[in-house]
Structure formats: structure tokens, C-alpha cells
Amino acid sequence: MHRRPHKSLSRAEIQSLFRIYQDSHDPDIKSMLVNAHLDLAHSLARRFINRGEPLDDLVQVASMGLLKAIDRFDPGRNVQFTTYAVPTIVGELKRYFRDRASTIRLPRGLRERSHALNSAIQRFSQEHGRSPGVPDIAREMGLSEEEVIEGLEGAESVSVASLNTSSSEAGDLSLLDIIGGEDKTLKILDERLSLAGAMSALSSREQNLLYLRFIEGRSQTEIAQRLGISQMHVSRLLRRTLQTLRQSLKTREI
Amino acid sequence: MTEEQSTDVVRLKLPHEENMAKIVRLTTAAVASKTGLNLDQADDLQTGLDELFRLFLADENPPLGRLCIRFNLGPEKLEVATEGISHDLFKDNEINHYSRFILERIADRMEQIPNPRGGYEVILVKSLAE
Numbered sequence: 609m610h611r612r613p614h615k616s617l618s619r620a621e622i623q624s625l626f627r628i629y630q631d632s633h634d635p636d637i638k639s640m641l642v643n644a645h646l647d648l649a650h651s652l653a654r655r656f657i658n659r660g661e662p663l664d665d666l667v668q669v670a671s672m673g674l675l676k677a678i679d680r681f682d683p684g685r686n687v688q689f690t691t692y693a694v695p696t697i698v699g700e701l702k703r704y705f706r707d708r709a710s711t712i713r714l715p716r717g718l719r720e721r722s723h724a725l726n727s728a729i730q731r732f733s734q735e736h737g738r739s740p741g742v743p744d745i746a747r748e749m750g751l752s753e754e755e756v757i758e759g760l761e762g763a764e765s766v767s768v769a770s771l772n773t774s775s776s777e778a779g780d781l782s783l784l785d786i787i788g789g790e791d792k793t794l795k796i797l798d799e800r801l802s803l804a805g806a807m808s809a810l811s812s813r814e815q816n817l818l819y820l821r822f823i824e825g826r827s828q829t830e831i832a833q834r835l836g837i838s839q840m841h842v843s844r845l846l847r848r849t850l851q852t853l854r855q856s857l858k859t860r861e862i
Numbered sequence: 863m864t865e866e867q868s869t870d871v872v873r874l875k876l877p878h879e880e881n882m883a884k885i886v887r888l889t890t891a892a893v894a895s896k897t898g899l900n901l902d903q904a905d906d907l908q909t910g911l912d913e914l915f916r917l918f919l920a921d922e923n924p925p926l927g928r929l930c931i932r933f934n935l936g937p938e939k940l941e942v943a944t945e946g947i948s949h950d951l952f953k954d955n956e957i958n959h960y961s962r963f964i965l966e967r968i969a970d971r972m973e974q975i976p977n978p979r980g981g982y983e984v985i986l987v988k989s990l991a992e
Contacts, residue, residue, distance in 0.1 A: 729901065738900065739900040739901045739902040739903075740900060740901055741895060741898060741899065741900045741901065741904075742891070742894075742895035742901070742904070743895065745901075753892075753895055754892075756895075757888060757891045757892055757895060758888075760891060760901075761884070761887060761888055761891065821967075822963065822964070822967045825967070827902040828901075828902045828905060829901075829902050839901060839902070843905050846909070847909070847912075850909065850913075850964065853960065854916065854960070857956050857957050857960055858957075
């Protein structure tokens with residue numbers, strides 16, 4: 609995932625930020641604390657990389673664990689933040705796998721193919737600076753085009769439910785907010801879509817995604833590059849966001 | 863419609879059943895691949911047809927009883943025409959705003975014309991030029 613470059617903070621500076629945050633709940637301070645520890649979330653996510661889930665998803669889950677840890681950490685106790693954060697983040701990752709196991713259990717082959725497809729698409733996009741076609745991926749992976757199409761469709765099923773829960777669990781700060789959202793997003797979407805009420809059903813991350821794709825007209829590959837996630841991930845998030853919006857509209861109509 | 867100028871035509875006639883959505887997605891992906899669309903463009907088209915298929919499913923009495931999708935694979939553009947939706951996308955309400963907004967953005971051109979057989983025909987065009 610994309611991480612903002614940040615000045616590395618000393619232990620004392622971090623403790624001091626935590627003390628300020630505990631009193632003020634200032635989102636800017638929280639953002640600084642998140643940035644200072646994103647490497648930790650990333651590194652813990654990587655520990656789970658061989659379990660068939662895309663790294664992007666794992667990093668998102670780990671980042672949610674990080675946000676929880678920041679909210680719950682008590683700087684008054686004589687414990688370093690990382691000592692407290694590691695089990696919280698790992699717990700979040702384990703919970704993620706447990707929840708997934710209880711909802712969808714896909715054949716291992718399908719999950720592996722989905723993972724391999726994801727990697728191949730990312731590799732191709734990075735090397736060629738454009739979104740690949742099915743024949744490109746088929747060549748790259750030594751598969752038939754039919755196998756790639758089936759695999760892409762299967763990858764939709766591998767899509768995770770966890771990402772949708774992130775922003776509400778994390779309070780006001782979603783991952784996209786950390787990466788850099790648009791303040792004017794909701795207003796513009798409201799104006800362009802005339803869906804003021806229904807838009808409120810979406811998290812700020814989902815609103816940002818719609819903004820990037822449908823107002824700024826960025827392609828999925830461009831959004832993926834900008835956010836440091838895969839094109840397949842963007843596709844899944846967009847599909848789910850549109851589903852949520854449609855459902856919200858239906859409810860309002862009733 | 864300019865079917866005469868097309869090199870290939872792929873047609874689907876879909877019953878009013880939710881589980882047909884996967885057929886639409888797979889066929890769209892295969893057609894998109896055949897015409898040389900990249901994954902971004904193929905996904906856009908799937909999003910558009912998914913939207914139209916949902917409108918069809920939302921119809922309690924679809925005018926033709928089924929959704930007919932025709933993919934015209936021309937040398938310069940992929941034209942997808944759907945028949946069997948009674949929904950007028952230009953009628954002023956939130957769901958129409960939403961559907962039209964999505965369809966206009968995923969396609970290079972979108973139009974809706976009254977269908978003499980009932981309901982409307984919605985045409986999505988994707989340009990195949992780089």
C-alpha cells in the first residue's frame with residue numbers, strides 16, 4: 609500500500625503525541641500517529657501473506673487494528689505503544705481470517721489463482737503503465753483466456769466483507785482519509801448525482817472512490833496506482849459501493 | 863442500430879432470474895476480451911450491464927418477459943444494446959439519476975430509445991480506439 613513519507617518520531621515524541629491525543633482526540637494528531645506506525649501494520653500484515661489473501665486486504669485489516677490500538681492506548685501506563693499495538697493488530701488479522709473462514713470457504717485452487725491473477729495484473733500494469741487485457745494476462749500466466757476470465761470472475765467471490773466495516777469501526781478516520789481524501793467530495797457527488805440522502809449511506813472512503821472514478825473520471829488502474837492497491841481490489845470496492853448506494857436508494861424509494 | 867456494419871454479433875436472451883447475472887458478467891468479459899478491451903474497460907462494461915440487468919429484475923412485468931442483450935463487435939467500437947427494460951431512465955427520480963449517471967460514465971456513449979416491441983432499448987457504446 610501507499611504510505612506517506614513521514615519523519616520518524618522518537619519514543620518521547622510519540623508518547624507526547626499520545627498524551628495530546630488522549631485529551632484532544634484531534635484527528636490531525638491521530639493521523640500523525642497512524643503515519644508513524646504504518647510500517648508496523650504493513651510488516652505485521654506481511655506475516656499472513658501465505659494464507660491466500662491479497663496483501664492489500666491484509667494491510668487494510670492491519671491498519672484498522674492500528675487505528676483501534678491508537679484509540680485504546682493509554683499513555684499513562686508505562687508501556688511502549690508498539691508493545692500494546694502488536695497484539696491488537698495481530699488479533700485483528702486473526703479475527704479477519706476466522707470471520708472469513710466462517711463465511712466463505714472457497715476451493716484452495718480458486719483462491720490461489722485469484723491471488724496469482726492479482727499479482728500478474730499488478731505486475732503488468734507497473735511494467736507497461738496501462739491496464740492489461742485478458743490475452744496479456746493469459747500470456748503472462750500461461751493460461752487460456754477462458755481460464756483467466758473464469759479466474760477473474762472467481763476472484764470476485766474471493767472479495768472480502770471486512771473492508772466495508774472499516775471506516776465505521778475506525779471512527780472518523782478511514783484509510784482513504786489517511787491517504788488523502790477530498791473535502792469537497794460529498795458536496796460534488798451530491799450536486800452531480802442529486803442523491804444527497806442516499807450518499808450518506810456510504811463511508812467517506814466509498815464516497816472518495818466514487819468521486820475518483822465517476823467525477824474525476826480516473827480509470828481503475830489509475831485509482832489503484834494512486835491508492836497503492838490492486839486494480840482488482842478497486843474493482844471489488846467499486847462494485848460493493850455501487851451495490852450499497854443502489855440498496856440505499858431502494859430503501860428510500862420504499 | 864448499425865448491426866450491418868458489425869463483423870460479429872453475440873446475442874443473449876435471459877429469463878427474469880437473478881442467477882442469470884453471472885451469465886451476463888462472464889459473457890461480457892469474454893466479449894470484451896475478444897474485442898481487445900482492457901480489464902478497466904471490461905469492468906466498466908460489466909458494471910453497466912449489471913446495472914441494466916438489475917433494472918430488468920426490478921421490473922415486475924418486464925415488457926418482453928426476458929432481457930435481450932446484443933453485442934455488436936465492430937472494428938472500431940463495441941455496441942451493446944439491451945431490450946426488455948420498461949424503466950425510462952430519463953424520468954426524473956433518484957434511481958434514474960443514479961442509473962443514468964453510472965451508464966453515461968462507463969460508456970463512451972449511452973442512449974435510450976423507445977422500443978416498438980415494448981419498453982426501451984438502451985445502447986452502450988465503447989470505443990475500441992486507443
